[in-house]
Amino acid sequence: QEKSCRLSAALLGEDSEISQEELYELLKYAALGKCHNAAQPSWCHIYHQSHLAGVVVVVLHDMSQLHFYRFYLQFKHLRKVFQHRFKLAPSANFLVSLYGEDTNLKPQNTPQGLTSTSSECITKNLHLQYDPILQRYGAKKQGLTSYTLTLEEQKKHGYPIEGSPRSKGYISTECHQQRTDSSPLFGLDCEMCVTAKGSEVTRVSLVDAWGQCLLNELVKPESRVINYCTRFSGVTKEMLLPVKTKLSDIQTRLKKMLPCDAVLVGHSLNVDLQALKMIHPSVIDTSLLFARSDGRRFKLKFLAKAVLGKEIQCEQKLGHDPTEDARAALELAQFFIEQGPTKVAELNLEMLLTAEKVAEFSKNKAALQPQGCGFQEQLNEPPPSSKPCFLDCLQVTGQKPLLLGRQGLDSSGLCQSNLSTSNKQILQRALQDVPLSKFSIIQFSLDPEYLGSHLHAGLYGKVCSKLTDMLTIYAGPFEENFCMKYVKKKFGRCGPIKSLTVVTETFQPYVCIQYEVLEAAQLAVESLDGAEIAGSCIKVQRPVTASMLDCNVLIEELELDVENQGVIYVAGLKSSLTETDLREKFSQLKDLETLFLPRDLESGKHRNCCFLKFQNTQSAVDALQAINGWTIKGRVLRSRNALAPGHLWRWIWQMNHIYGNQRKHIFYEKMEQLSESEQDLRKKVKKLDKHIKKLYRSLQNNTLCIVLFPGVN
Structure with a gap:
């Protein structure tokens, strides 16, 4: 009976960032395996690698994590099917380094066949x-x-x-x-x-x-x-x-x-x-x-x-x-x-094959180098050391990877004969050729007009604005002399509060609370709406804006996201509790796999909440019922299903540091221009998701499929 291949990675939250080298580890082991001296990745584990039918890497050219979050609802297939999601550390030359640097091996044709020139890399x-x-x-x-x-x-x-x-x-x-x-x-x-x-x-x-x-x-x-x-x-x-x-x-x-x-x-x-x-x-x-x-x-x-x-x-x-x-x-x-x-x-056929493959690949890359100066020089980076790249390793072992990309773009190493004019053509070729290849790189892309830096900044402003609204709730009305400290204590049990202000423009006072995590805001809406707090029966709701009209739909889809299956959010933790205390307390829960304790990226202190990941969905459901009502050091715990991965908040923090105080200026200046093109962009992204879905469904069982958002150059 054919064994089923499986990828296991217990990374969660802020720890789910992987480096370029760690991605190479995964690709190299998946494609080559032990028979070519490739080692298991240090951060994850592939079971039954020898039974892998193939490896398919889908690259979404010049698209980043920002595009995924902005068009989350449009990426319906990606978020529901792909079981693991990792943040890839930024790299200016990511795709170039994947395809590797040129080598000096040049095979010559002779009447009898192939004879290689002398080289330090290949010895007879x-x-x-x-x-x-x-x-x-x-x-x-x-x-x-x-x-x-x-x-x-x-x-x-x-x-x-x-x-x-x-x-x-x-x-x-x-x-x-x-x-x-x-x-x-x-x-x-x-x-x-x-x-x-x-x-x-x-x-x-x-x-x-x-x-x-x-x-x-x-x-x-x-x-x-x-x-x-x-x-x-x-x-x-x-x-x-x-x-x-x-x-x-x-x-x-x-x-x-x-x-x-x-x-x-x-x-x-x-x-x-x-x-x-x-x-x-x-x-x-x-x-x-x-x-x-x-x-x-x-x-x-x-x-x-x-x-x-x-x-x-x-x-x-x-x-x-x-x-x-x-x-x-x-x-x-x-x-x-x-x-x-x-x-x-x-x-010496092995030597001849090595020379032929490496030289052929070097020739393809040389043909793609721009006239005048190389890609590395454009980035003002020193040339990397001439270690063999991942695709060169494939070529040397006799595996010819399938490389499909789009004309008119910097295809970063894709073979010129495999360039197409549209994503549809790329998909058609992929459906025909991927089943016949052990390793494939398929590069889809949006049209250049949708990838400008001004649009990228405008999209970022919209994403941050929407997330801020989703993290914000309004509660009230309260009596004139209500106790703010008591209100903060009650709402603080749902999760970490970023800010709390009193709204005085209304007939009776309301409070505006902005949480640090989405689960906390949702928990407050679900558990405190209609509750009696500080002597008043209050209503808890999110702000009503145009961008929030689909908030409930988005919350429902986030709960169904495959990345959130088996993960629950727990709030109400005392700041004096350590990670060891929590692991000891939660160890009695069945099938607990990982505990993630979010921390402030500057102070290092934890945020009075945590995420628990279980081996299966049913164990998470059972834990959810058990935890609600638990008391740890006098604090009653509250919990619900997870909505957003920890790496989302780390990304927002990093983006704030990149854009800084320019964000509002960029946001308002580009809003009008962005709204004109965003409808078209949303349709394009939806079509891209359908292309990936069609390609994914055509793959054989036991195929490792990876989708990369490499970022904007």
Whole structure:
């Protein structure tokens, strides 16, 4: 049974800020795993990494935490589905550092394939005895029967086997004659599409030992086609419309064409035989023949160029040519048999692959550098040390990441051939290509007119204004000579108060209370509205402004936010209580995972409230019922479901320090201009969220998906 991958991170509140290096730790381990000496991240844990289907990073170009909070209701999918949310420490060159700096490795093409120039980074392996090819086959030449897969090897690598429950209903080629070193070789390759049943054959090619094409046939899938995979298969809907040939027809023809001692050759041939639903007892798999360490495999395109000096699967062509691929696999097997393992090992394929991948990636990045001066110079920063970047590590291990971005923007390292003109085009390409890639970076963006610095400042003013209104309540009316100290004490039990003032413009006095956390304001509205305080039956309400008309909707959605599931807010704590006291008191609650005690960022004192995170939602519900009415050191505790993460308040504090006293000036100066464009911006953000939703739903199970708001340059 397939194991389920899971990410566990117990960061909460102000501690939920991670650095750029910590994000790299996560990406590197998720993509490479232990087999490439990548370590578990220091701040979180990935369970069953080896079962990860892939990693997808969605980058929202020039969008920041500010955009998420301002358009919180529009980001419906993001806030309800993504289970972890972390604040990323600011970095001026974040995306550039992710894609890495140029290196000086330059491979050269030769008639025989690839030969790398000398480099300090890549050294030639002089100890051929450690080569995995020689370790597997020895140094001497052998006949073809020495390179056919044994029955155990076929089982291990997922080949259809007679009598196996997984091969029920499969057709045997009935080629049971004993093989010799003179048995005939046949190259086989298939192209597939994705249907309602899974993967089905759309094209089959068979070539003989001299490379002559014996079969090149289109096949009609049995089920409804979901994706023709045209970019790889070359097969289109129009091509299959007149086709009458069925899979059973191909099975019959192959049985007639193959002699009783035939040896089939292919690259990852198990996939082709599974798609054909056929069993053949004697096979040579070139993806296993040219052995690598740790179970990795060379791609057919690379082997054809490095070993045979042939270019196949050219990007100019529409899809792969199965006849070309079948012939390439056949010639690779013939080369191996004729030349022997030692000659193959002397090619030093690992070194050639490393040189090719790193040089290709460096070329892509060099093409994107602006004329005149580099990105680092524009930022007036010293060039970083030339350590290998994350994507370079992927390239060296043979994994080619998928990079999709938008034209007309600084794509910070995205391959130029993968730039599109709109988010819709990027989404369409992503839906087609992401399932075929182990690591993908998809960059969506808003139009440049929505990303100006003046709009950013105006949005910040609106966010702060709305949050201030949500943190503020009005209570009253009170008697003329009411006791302010008593009122402050009663309302202070709901949470930390930032300010309390008396409103004198009314017939009877009211008080305006601004809290420091949103849960406190909501708790006051819910528990004290209609209560008798200081001799008066009072009403508690929030200010009525245009921005507050959707306040109740926002509160409801915040409670449903996946980040707040299993988290409760507790108020009424004495300032003398320590974190140790609280952990001891709350330790009796079932499934308590983390305690977060918010502190003043300047004084360091805690704010008389805390947040408790539980392992599941039901435990949080049970704790909520238990805590209400608890008394600690004479104080009665009050609690409710959490509404906002602690890192929100840390962000507001940081933004106040960035803008300082300029905020009001910016806010009022840009308000009119902002209101004209904000309606359009809201629609654009909503559409972006739908794009992410569609991409997310197309991902395979056990895919790690990360969405980055990298900030405004």
